[in-house]
Amino acid sequence: MAGRGGLLMLENFIGGKFLPCSSYLDSYDPSTGEVYCHVPNSGKEEVEAAVEAARAAFPGWSSRSPQERSQVLQRLADLLEQSLEELAQAESKDQGERGKTITLARTMDIPRAVHNFRFFASSILHHTSECTQMDHLGCLHYTVRAPVGIAALISPWNLPLYLLTWKIAPAIAAGNTVIAKPSELTSVTAWMMCRLLEKAGVPPGVVNIVFGTGPRVGEALVSHPEVPLISFTGSQPTAERITQLSAPHCKKLSLELGGKNPAVIFEDANLAECIPTTVRSSFANQGEICLCTSRIFVQRSIYSEFLKRFVEAARMWKVGIPSDPSADMGALISKAHLEKVRSYIKKARMEGAQILCGEGVDKLNLPPRNQAGYFMLPTVITDVKDESCCMKEEIFGPVTCVVPFDSEEEVIQRANNVKYGLAATVWSGNVGRVHRVAKKLQSGLVWTNCWLIRELNLPFGGMKSSGVGREGAKDSYEFFTEVKTITVKH
Ligand SMILES: NC(=O)C1=CN([C@@H]2O[C@H](COP(=O)(O)OP(=O)(O)OC[C@H]3O[C@@H](n4cnc5c(N)ncnc54)[C@H](O)[C@@H]3O)[C@@H](O)[C@H]2O)C=CC1
Numbered sequence: 001m002a003g004r005g006g007l008l009m010l011e012n013f014i015g016g017k018f019l020p021c022s023s024y025l026d027s028y029d030p031s032t033g034e035v036y037c038h039v040p041n042s043g044k045e046e047v048e049a050a051v052e053a054a055r056a057a058f059p060g061w062s063s064r065s066p067q068e069r070s071q072v073l074q075r076l077a078d079l080l081e082q083s084l085e086e087l088a089q090a091e092s093k094d095q096g097e098r099g100k101t102i103t104l105a106r107t108m109d110i111p112r113a114v115h116n117f118r119f120f121a122s123s124i125l126h127h128t129s130e131c132t133q134m135d136h137l138g139c140l141h142y143t144v145r146a147p148v149g150i151a152a153l154i155s156p157w158n159l160p161l162y163l164l165t166w167k168i169a170p171a172i173a174a175g176n177t178v179i180a181k182p183s184e185l186t187s188v189t190a191w192m193m194c195r196l197l198e199k200a201g202v203p204p205g206v207v208n209i210v211f212g213t214g215p216r217v218g219e220a221l222v223s224h225p226e227v228p229l230i231s232f233t234g235s236q237p238t239a240e241r242i243t244q245l246s247a248p249h250c251k252k253l254s255l256e257l258g259g260k261n262p263a264v265i266f267e268d269a270n271l272a273e274c275i276p277t278t279v280r281s282s283f284a285n286q287g288e289i290c291l292c293t294s295r296i297f298v299q300r301s302i303y304s305e306f307l308k309r310f311v312e313a314a315r316m317w318k319v320g321i322p323s324d325p326s327a328d329m330g331a332l333i334s335k336a337h338l339e340k341v342r343s344y345i346k347k348a349r350m351e352g353a354q355i356l357c358g359e360g361v362d363k364l365n366l367p368p369r370n371q372a373g374y375f376m377l378p379t380v381i382t383d384v385k386d387e388s389c390c391m392k393e394e395i396f397g398p399v400t401c402v403v404p405f406d407s408e409e410e411v412i413q414r415a416n417n418v419k420y421g422l423a424a425t426v427w428s429g430n431v432g433r434v435h436r437v438a439k440k441l442q443s444g445l446v447w448t449n450c451w452l453i454r455e456l457n458l459p460f461g462g463m464k465s466s467g468v469g470r471e472g473a474k475d476s477y478e479f480f481t482e483v484k485t486i487t488v489k490h
């Protein structure tokens with residue numbers, strides 16, 4: 001709805017109603033410094049109201065059959081799909097001059113949000129429970145599953161509706177009611193989705209959305225005693241805080257965090273496929289996807305050739321205004337984030353590394369209106385030590401390091417030599433090697449000879465500091481339900 005000064009003013013969605021908030025945050029368009037919309041600055045009071053609504057809706061929603069819930073999810077998917085262009089425009093505008101290209105929003109973010117609802121609408125129909133027998137004792141054992149209750153769902157700014165719906169869909173499909181908190185930086189598409197819920201047949205109180213900051217509304221939500229389960233995607237420090245706050249209540253946690261993802265490229269790799277895919281895996285969404293590649297290990301015999309061709313391809317990756325359909329990359333999320341990403345390039349230079357293209361080497365070509373936006377060119381660093389912060393820390397920007405290696409054993413050890421363990425890619429024509437290396441990498445996901453081909457049935461998540469738990473068809477079902485073992489003596 002229109003608010004102060006004709007700007008968009010979002011409202012919380014609680015108990016099936018849009019409710020104004022007593023205070024609001026200004027959301028800035030960083031390319032102009034102008035306020036773009038107002039976002040509720042919710043706190044404890046709004047969380048209490050959402051808990052009350054979710055609690056009231058739980059008995060009705062949880063006792064519906066999976067088939068009935070599935071139909072509601074299907075209708076919501078249809079409605080989102082009908083609004084695809086409007087949502088894509090909003091997703092691109094919301095990250096606006098900040099970043100997401102309209103092409104990515106149209107082809108990835110919103111289609112995946114639609115698919116999340118379709119997928120869980122279908123998968124909820126196919127779960128079975130376990131049964132074992134102990135004939136010598138005359139016993140039959142079986143399991144039953146039930147929704148947990150009120151789920152807190154907290155999502156980040158980089159893939160706003162995509163990641164929020166990845167949580168909402170399995171949670172409500174399993175019969176829970178939810179309170180979602182999207183990132184305060186990118187709240188618009190979540191709010192737009194609320195306008196479709198009633199038409200889809202989602203009863204009031206099943207999906208509640210409270211907008212605002214992490215420390216205020218996020219903490220009120222995760223520490224609420226009546227919220228037994230939290231699914232979070234975001235940074236590791238926030239995950240630590242959520243873990244501390246939820247520990248006294250022994251809450252169920254699913255934490256999907258950052259990565260420092262390696263690409264391991266052997267001399268027998270098909271470079272014609274590997275190079276464009278590795279450019280994409282390094283720079284898609286400005287490198288602001290937790291699955292993006294940021295350490296590229298290349299076998300020494302092909303190192304020079306790879307580097308030359310990779311840098312040429314990175315230079316072709318077009319940085320432009322997000323509304324330009326031919327732009328491969330937009331701008332970064334905020335001034336602070338751009339400064340943080342740039343500080344890594346400075347540190348790399350001070351350590352004696354070489355910047356082969358991008359930041360400080362090439363010139364951005366942007367219209368005058370966007371010169372002050374938070375844009376940065378795809379940047380390739382080389383001659384960098386494994387111990388450098390550029391090779392150890394999550395930069396979450398369009399920056400990737402390329403280094404040579406000699407043997408399989410050596411590269412596995414070096415690829416594993418970080419605290420994270422989220423996603424890796426392996427490039428080789430040797431199928432035996434691909435399996436061997438994939439098994440030894442400490443990584444929740446390994447894509448070989450490809451990147452980001454998602455099979456939503458299978459577990460998604462990281463090891464080490466990249467997270468706790470997995471989500472996917474069976475894993476999300478297990479996370480969003482409690483299991484009970486029943487023994488019948490006959
Ligand atoms: N999945 C990933 O790997 C992601 C990693 N990041 C990393 O995190 C860095 C910071 O990005 P942020 O958006 O600030 O991430 P963040 O972890 O602070 O925010 C993610 C979500 O958590 C909420 N949140 C923040 N503090 C909270 C608290 N104390 N209690 C409850 N909820 C809280 C935020 O409002 C947001 O909705 C990025 O530069 C990047 O390195 C960011 C987004 C996604």
Ligand SMILES: N/C(=C\C=C\C(=O)O)C(=O)O
Binds near residue numbers: 291454460
């Ligand atoms: N969690 C993130 C990406 C997930 C992608 C997927 O599920 O396909 C992230 O970038 O934070």
